[in-house]
Each structure stands twice: as structure tokens, then as C-alpha cells.
Amino acid sequence: MEHLLTASFLTALLFGSVTAGVPLLLAGLGEQISEKSGVLNIGIEGMMLFGAYTGFCAAYYSGSFLLGFIGGGLGGMAVALFVVLFCIRFGLNQIVIGIALTLGAEGLTALLQYFQFSREHPTLPASPVLTIPGLADIPVVGPGLFAHDAVVYLAVILVWVLAWTFRSTYVGINLEAAGSKPAALDAAGVSVVKTRAFAVLSTGFLAGIGGAYMANVGAGIFVPFMTGGDGFIGIVLAMLARGKPIWVLLGAALFGVSLSMTTALQVAGVNVPTDVVQMLPFAMVMLVLVIFARHSVLPPALGLPYVRGDRG
Amino acid sequence: MSETTPAVAAVRNITKRFPGVLANDAVTLDFHAGEVHVLLGENGAGKSTLIGILAGMQQPDEGEILVGGKPVRIGSPRESLELGIGTVFQHVLLVPSLTVIENLMLGGDWRRRLGRGPALARFKELSALLGVEIDPDALVGRLSLGEQQQVEIMRALWRGEKLLILDEPTSMLTPQGVRDLGAVMKRLRDKGVALILITHKLAEAYEFGDRISVLRLGKVVGEIGPVRLKSMDESQATDTVIQMMFGNLGGHDRDAEILTGRGRAAHRDRAVDRSGAPRLRVRDLATEAGRGECPLRGVAFDLWPGEVLGIAGIDGNGQKHLAEVLAGQRRLVGGAIAIDGTDVTHDDAPARRGHGVRYVTDERLGEGTVGAFSVATNLVLKEIGAAPFWRKGISDWELIHDHARDLIRRNDIRTPSEKTPVGRLSGGNIQKVLLARELNAAASIAIFNKPTYGLDLQNTRLAHDRILASAREGMAIVVISTDLDELLELSDRVGVMYQGHLAGIVENGPDVERKVGLLMTGAKAA
Amino acid sequence: MSAEANTGTLPQPLPGGSRLRDIRDAALRIGIPVLLALVVGGIILLILGKDPLAYYGYVLHRGLLTWSGLQETLTRMAPLLLIASGLIVAFRAGIWNLGGDGQFLLAAVITAALAPALIGILPQFLNLALCMIVSMLVGALWSVIPAILKARYGINEIITSMMMSFLGTSFANVLIKLLFWDPGTTVPQTRTLPVEDRLPKIYGTTIHSGVIIGLVVIVLVHLMMTRTAFGLKLQVVGANPAAAVHAGLKVGWLTIATFALSAGLIGLAGSVEILGVWGTVRADWNPAFGLLVVPLVFLARFNGYGVIGFTLFFSALMIGGDSAARRVGVPQHFVLVLVALLLIFLAVVEYLDHVRRKRTR
Secondary structure, eight states, rough: OOGSSSSSHHHHHHHHHHHHHHHHHHHHHHHHHHHHHTTTOOOOHHHHHHHHHHHHHHHHHHHHHHHHHHHHHHHHHHHHHHHHHIIIOOOHHHHHHHHHHHHHHHHHHHHHHHHHHHHTOOOOOOOOOEEEETGSSSTTTTHHEEOHHHHHHHHHHHHHHHHHHHBBBBHHHHHHHHHHHHHHHHHTTOOHOOOOOOHHHHHHHHHHHHHHIIIIISSSSSSTTTTTTTHHHHHHHHHHHHHHHHHHHHHHHHHHHHHHHHHHHHTTSSSSSSHHHHHHHHHEEEEEHHHHHGGGGOOEEEEEEEETTSEE | OOTTOOEEEEEEEEEETTTEEEEEEEEEEEEEEEEEEEEETTTTTHHHHHHHHTTTTSSSEEEEEETEEEEEEEOOOHHHHHTTTTESSSSSOSOTSSSSHHHHHHTTTTTBBBHHHHHHHHHHHHHHTTTOOOTTTSBBBOOOOHHHHHHHHHHHHTOOSSSEEESSSSOOOOOOHHHHHHHHHHHHHTOEEEEEESSSSHHHHHHHHHHEEEEETEEEEEEHHHHHHSSSOHHHHHHHHHHHOOOOOOOOHHHHHHHHTTOOTTTTSOOOSSSOOOOOEEEEOOOOOTOOOOOOOOEEEEOOOOOOEEEEEEEEESHHHHHHHHHOSSOOSSSEEEEEEEOOTOOOOOHHTTTEEEOOOSOIIIIIOOOTBHHHHHGGGGGGTTTTTTTEEEOOOOHHHHHHHHHHHHHOOSSTTTTTTTGSSSHHHHHHHHHHOOOOOOOOEEEESSTTTTOHHHHHHHHHHHHHHHHHHOEEEEEEOSSSHHHHHHHSSEEEETTHHHHEEEESSHHHHHHHHHHTTOOOOO | OOOOOOOOOOOOOOSSSOOOHHHHHHHHHHHHHHHHHHHHHHHHHHHHHHHHHHHHHHHHHIIIIIIHHHHHHHHHHHHHHHHHHHHHHHHHHTTEEEEOOHHHHHHHHHHHHHHHHHHHOOOHHHHHHHHHHHHHHHHHHHEEEEEHHHHHOOOOHHHHHHHHHHHHHHHHHHHHHHSOOOOOOOSOOOOOOGGGOOOOOOOSSSSBBBHHHHHHHHHHHHHHHHHBBHHHHHHHHHOOHHHHHHHHHHHHHHHHHHHHHHHHHHHHHHHHHHHIIIIIOOOOOOOHHHHHHHHHHHHTTHHHHHHHHHHHHHHHHHHHHHHHHTOOHHHHHHHHHHHHHHHHHHHHHHHHHHHHHHOOO
8 A cells, every 4th residue: 555655646646636626627617607697507518528529629620729728618608509599598498408418419529529530539749738836846746736737727716716706796796696586687787698698608618618628638539428427516516615616626626636536546556446436526525415405505596597577 | 846847757658468458558648857656556457567668678569758858769677777767666676695785786887897986975875865774785685675675766766866666665564664665755756856656555645646647457547637636635536536446437336445445344343252262272383484584483362263363564574484384384393273172283284274274375376376287186286185086096087177167167267167277367366266275164264365465456355255254154264464454354353463473463443553553563562 | 398497397288178189289399399300410410421311211220110120129118118207207296306327227236136146046026026126225215315305405406316326326336346246257247147037028029028017117107197196296296396385295205205216217227127138237337328318208298108109219219320320330329419409499399389379378
């Protein structure tokens, strides 16, 4: 067991945690925006996956990681556009459409991958690393946490940007009103549909970048079904965070560490099925839910379409 | 004010059709600065539609709206606000999880940061204008209903104070709150704001109004200008309005009584025999409150067969919990309930029903019925699984439908068929479904929560008749209502709920209004 | 799934009207989306350089029109029908049990561990019956936490059932690797149930009798929902929980019972798939039927008989699509695209229908 505690193992573990955690962070933050505005965005898994695909395509054909992320964000937004149209504009069932979009994105990206990439399986080169001067020199922690793609730092900064947005901007109170009392927002002269559309498109953008990060930075290749439920974990993180972005960060870190642990343990040749480690974060979240069940709060209008003239 | 002041806003020949209904039929009205213009009319007369049009929630099919003499199109709530038209709706439209100042800032330019400084300045300005004091950083969910309404008025005036529309603003206030609101309206009027006050209470119309317009079936059927109104005393004005509302159309005598609250005493003449044992005895009832609810504390009373106990009080003082506790659908944390001497404290709803307890809820579609289910299903909703409609758990749909057809006929429920989803019926007919389900031969105690809320005059009358008839048959009855006039018409005694307590019970008789009014504000029984 | 529905409301049986018009309406409501989905799917195929007619033709031929294909299709229907019955029970009661995969897999693993161990101890019939009962209990057990959280604290069951599903999927692997690993194999998998001890085949075919179980169960579930007090109670809870409380129904208990029944039936699906087709579970095996069946149940508007038709259609697509992947060069994932398109068009048609009806009302 002693080789588990070596510096290089710990560094790899931390590094892997960040790589695994950042997509979850982006998905969780994105979902949080949707949920705040009253949309339960089950389709986020599809947004991530489609973002992973479009992000990979953009990076692969342009050779630019920046364009890759932008492509990923736009891909996620493209899927989000369906949510805007069907759920927010038409008021159709958010769960059905969410599942349809996830299944559709899974099928479509797998199909496209097959026709485009299944012969050569092209990969991307390692992404450029932005080391934080000073911090990156700290032993073990430095190379684990402070030598990553620029998106990683931006995602972390986004936590505070969002917290500030929720607290001190019109966008923030509009989102809160849309989820908590949409009729009040409407009466104040702000379109509930537009506010929610903005929220869902933001979700799509962030989830898409999260997917692109997985494909371009994490794996360097697009693989069908590669998001593997990360979008759903994002939903869970957003729900548990109760509107506070910092909790999404903590949750994403927890999941990131345990996902990274599964790989690290495999590499280290430890004789525990990786599935046990994979279960840990879910088991912990369920435990948290069971213990703090009384305190779980969701926006009152979550999942309900807004129809002007309906009371509420 | 003379009648020739140019109008701040006006509607000309506004017509609005909904499928099957002509909601507004060529309505023409002027709204003048410094004038409270009262719109009177019963439910369905077209008041709400007209407000909806002015507030930008709906578009008229024909006609035009003039603001400052120029025709305008009000396509959305925002455009309405920007024209200086502010609306306070019947239901609170504030975000409970935001602070007062945040609620007021809602709708500002989203590209900017929250501008707290200017907002606070405007807040102070409006506080002074209204003459009220509220903490701008308090969460709206924590304010009283009266305070929430003041915030609503501020929000309506936030972007300009040309025209303020108040839709039945007194329905949720205490007598004191109504007086405060009256003072606010007078101040605003004297500052030159044009006000529209929607109400169905004639006394309020006379007290606060400078000009009264009466709507009936979507049409303006009469108007009393300021000069003429000033020259009349209250009963003259009332008679004139009633003439307008029902005059040539031969309205039911009691419609007017309900409208003016003059129809009392019909029931009170009959003395209730309280010498025997009470039918219902409750002691020290206490409940646990969820978020935003008011729990019961130490509620106790006795109720005799044939008696009607009215429960007055401002909404949210524990009435809902009281009704649910009596019906057995809410758990008690303390106290005891006995029916005819039998302890039923721990019985659940079906068991209470077995004891003859019936509960006609105020949330007719919210909990009273399943809107998507048929009338027939809803008529047996509280008997699912019981004989004769179910045998060994198997549904006898033929019998259920027969039963429904019978009840529909006997209770004059207007529905295309017994298989029609109940949610498609009108409020009055849904109430008939509830009454038919609850009031049958086995009923001995009935609880009515706001039995006429949202009903038109005819259905209000029918519901009142039904309640009084049940009392005559010997049922013990609790009527919960926020409409004091209704309670005075129906009750033998009136109790007042205040902050979860039963603040006092007074005999219905002379001076009862003053006593009840005092109790509603928390004063001890006079 | 009407337009004013929120995430909790369910389509209701249509009231009144003539039978003929109902059937015509239903045919249009389903036929138009199916047609549109096939057309748009065909356009996608064209863009990818494949001949849609050849593809659809092949799928139809292979999935339904050849004897061996038809047998495979019918065999595939067994687990799907059982999962669909479980989902109908839950969805009609307004409960979103999206944790089907975990319930399915755990039940499958327990069956695969139990059945070979009982050979020789119990006669075949009893062995099979016992495995099915145990698997239902396992599925039900895995739904207990979401059910209690929902019933007691109103916690959104979508999230919790999904979490339990992820947990269950991993746990199934842990069980195989740590407890039930067949020592005779190098890849982690359970012991294999010999073919002669599995569910008997229907006479003269390769179709196992699980299909009959599936059909019987879905008909029973449909009758339970439409003809019994229990079914009506569940529907009241689903359509308006507040009305259920008002009517004196024990909503908490009904929620837990619904969850248990739903998960139990999904567990039975896992058991039948093992007892009928595979005889063993390999680690990391996950057909992920759970989420796939959700659309079918919606397409059928929670009507049990309708589900049978959609399951047949979908099974044929899966089986045909599988071979089409090899023959025509279109990966079977295309089936997912078709299902998604179908759902979206169904939703749109319902929306338009709703708008039209609102206008004429």
C-alpha cells in the first residue's frame, strides 16, 4: 500500500480529480441557472454530449482549442434551443423532452462519430497548459492543481461570478423571480419566457463547454456516450447546492476525487473493484439527502410551464 | 373636480371575446386625474378583462385605448408600466424570496447592475407619497398581507404615477387595513393620480369613489359622475346602483341583499337549542405549521345541532388548519375533538366522514376535485373502494355513472355529460359538484371554507340557501369566510381567528360588526 | 402530456365521444408523429449517404418479416413489456421512477446468482418462480429510499431514483466481482444457468415463455389501473396529490406501494431476461432499457394495450437495426435518433392538437 502515498501518485490523483471534476462543475453550474429560473433541465446530458461532439469537431478541423470550446458551447446551446422551443415556449413536458433530447444526442453523435471518425480514430494533441506562476511550484499540489487548461481556472472563477450575478444583478433577481413567482416577473414587465430561455441557453453553453473539455482536454478524442451520466450528476449537484454556486464546486470536487480515485487505484493495481469507489459519491449524496431531507428546497415553480393568466 | 377635466386615460368601444363569452362589449370609459373611479359589477361582468387589457395582459379585439389623448397599443405588461399605468392585482404578485427593494427593482434594465442607490431614493419618495413605513431589506415573504399590498402599490407606481388600478384591494384586509388603504388612496388622489378601484361592495364604492361606473355582462350600464355622487347620501347612491345593476332586468331580490349586506336576520330569528349535548366539541386544538402557514393554538368551541358557527378573520390566521383538522386531513399535535361525546381526535379523514363530518373546501380545483377526471369520478372521490360502487376492489363504472346522472339532475349541475372532466365546468357548477358529494343524508357536521368565493350572485345565493337548509335539517355547521357580510347573514354565532387563536365568539346581533372588527385586529372580546 | 401539463401531470383517458372518432383521433395522433419521425430520420440517412428506403426495408424485413427475426423481436419484447408495466404504474401515479436500470440489473444479478445454486434443490418450476419473486423484492428494495424520501419529505424522486440507479449499476458489478464470480471464468461473470433449466421455450420456437409473462402482466396492470379502486387511487394521487389528501387517501403509503410495485416489475424484467435469454450476467453488462422504455410508455399515453404495439415496433427496430448495422452500415444508434424524433413529434402534434381544441372550445 505504501506506493499509494507517493508524491507522484497524489499528484496524479489531484490532476485527475480536476480533469474529472471540471465537466461536472460546468454542468452543475449550468443546471443551477436553469433550476433557479424554474426549468428542470433533464436534457443537460444531451447538451453535454452534443457539446463534446461539436467541440471535438471544431477543435479537430480548426486545430484551435479555443474554437473547440466555443464550438462545444454552441453545440450545447443548439440542444438547449429545443428545450426553449418545446418546454418554455410551448409548455410541453420538461421530462419527456429532456429524455428525448438526451436519447437523440446519444444516437446522433454516435452515428456521426461512426461515419466521420470510426476509421481513423483521430486524436487531438495535448492541450496547452497554463501554469500559475508560484503556486504551480508547490510540491505535489502545484502540478496537480495549478497546471491545467485555462478553462479550468475560468470554470472556478465562474463560481464567484455566478454567485455575484445571482446576488447583485438584475439578471439574478429576474432568474429568482422566474423560478419562485413567474407571475410577479411578468407583471413587472419582464418576459418569463425570455428569462427562462436565457437561463436554458446559458445552461446549454456551459454544459457544452463541459462536454468539449471532456473530449478535447480529458480524452483528446470523441467517443460515443462519453459523458456517461455526468449531466445527470450535474442535476444532482445543482439540486443539492440550493442556489449557491460554491456548493456546486464542493460537490464537483467530491465527485471528481472519487472518479479520479477509480482510475488511480486501477493504475496502482489495488485489488478493490473500482466499482466500489465509483459508488462512494452517490452513496454519500444519498446519505446527505437522507440526513438533511427536511431541508431540501427547490424553486416552487420548478418544472411548471408559465402561462400568462394562470394564477400562481 | 369638474366633469370636464381631460382624461388621463380612456377606453373607447373596447370589445373582447372569449370562446362563448362576450367579456367586454363596446366599453367606453374615461379616467380623470385626481379622481377615484369605481368599477362595480358582479363576477363575470367584465371588470377583470378590462383591467387585463389596461395592464397589457390581454389584447382587445376591437376599440382603442387613449393615454394622454393619444391612441396607444398596450402589447405587454411592460408597455403598460411604461405608460404610467400601474396595476395591483387581486392576488399578491411579489416574489416572496426577494427583499422589498429587490421586488421593486424587478423589471429594471437587465444589462446593468442593481442600482440600489436610485432605487432607495425612489422608495423613500413613494413611502412619503403613500405615507407608509416599510423596511426595504425585509424579505417580502415575511411581511403581513397589508404591507405586501403597500409594496404592490409602490411597485405599480414605480415607473410613473399617472393611473393606478386596484383590483378588489380590500378583500384580504382587516377593517383597519381597509381604512389605511382608504387614506393611501385619498393621498394619491389629492396628488393628482387617477385611480381605478374595482370592487363589488357598494359601501366601499360610496366611501372611496368620486365616480362610479357599473358593468353588467360586459357592458357599461350606468355611471354616476362626481357632482351627482356628492349630492347623494349612501342609501340613495346604493339604490341608484342597484337600479342600474338589476333595474329593468328584474334581478332577484336577494341579489341586492347579498350585495349590500342587508339580507341578515333571515336565519337569526330561529333560536338554536343549546340545552342538549353539543354535536361537536373541540378543545385546545394545536397544529404544526409548514412554511408560511399559521398553526392553531388552543382553539376550543362547542357546536350544537342546527347551529351555524361563522369563523371570521383575515386570511392566513389559521382558518385553513382549523378546517383541515376538523375534517381529519391534518394531524393535531395537541387537543381533542369529540362528536356526540365520542372521541374522534385520532380518526383520519375517512373515519371522520364515517362520523358524518363533511368538508367543502375553498380550493375547489386545488384539492376538492381532480380537474382532469370526470364529474362522475369526482362525485365518488371520497368513497373510492367502498360499496356499492366498488365490490372487492373492482370498480362498477355503470353504477358510478348512474349515481352521477342522478346527482347531476337533482343538484342542477350544468355539465354536457357525467363523463366531462370537472375542470371544464364553471366555478359555480364545480361548487355544486362538491355540495352534491358532501351534503347527503349521512351528513351531520359540515365545514364550509369560503363557500361562495369566486361565485356569481346566483350561485352565491344557491350556496347560502343550501347552507341554511342544512342547518334547518339539524346539521351542525361551521362556515369559514373572509366576507363578514356573508357570515352575518348565515351565522348564529361568529368566532374570529387571529394568529391561530380563536380570539372570541360573539352572538350574532346588534353591534356584532364592531365586536368582530375589534377581534380581527387582535383586541380581546369586547 | 398535454400542453398545459407540468412535469407531474399525466394524460387522462379521453372523455365520451364516439368510439370510431376516438380510434381515428388516436391513429392520427400516433400515425403522424411516426411518419414524420421516419421522414426526418430518412433525411438524416440521406445526408449521411445512405439509402433510407433500403435501410427501412431491411429493418422491416429482418425485424418482422423473417421467421428468425420475428422470434428475436418477440423475445426482446419480454423485458420491455415488463419494464413498461412498471413505468405505467409509476407514471400514472405521478411518480417519476427513472431508476429502472439499477433495479433491472440488481434483480438480474441476484437471479443469475440464485438460479444455478438452486438447481437440484428445487424443481425447475419452483426455482424459476422463486427467482422471479426474489428479483421483484430486490427491485422493490432498491426503490425504498427514494420512495420514503418522496413520501415523507417530498424530495424529487427523479433525482433520487437516478442516483440509486447509478449506485445499483455499480453495486451489481461489485456483487459479481466480490461474491458471485464464477471461478471457472476469467472475465468476471456469474455462474451460468444451463439452457435446459431456463424458462421453457414456446412450442417449436426460440421464443421463451417470458413473453407470455410480459403480456399477461401488462394486461393485468392495465386492468388494475382502469378497473380497480387501487388503480383509481393511484391515479388520483398522480393527477392531484392535494385532492388525494383531501379525499382521505394515504398518499405516503400509496407512494411507497407504487414505487415498490413499479420497481418490482422492473426487477421481474431483469429476472426474466436472465432466465429466458442469457443465463448469466457479465460484469459491466447493462442494456440500459430503463430510459429507452420511457418514451414508449409516453407514446402509448400510459395505455397498456398501446404499449404492446409500441414495444413490438421498437423491438423490431432494435433487432432489425442490429443486423442493419452490419449489412447496411448504419449503426444501431440510429434507432435512438428515431425514438427521440418520435417523442418530439408526438409532443408537437399534441401541442398543436391542444391549441386547435382550445380555439374551438
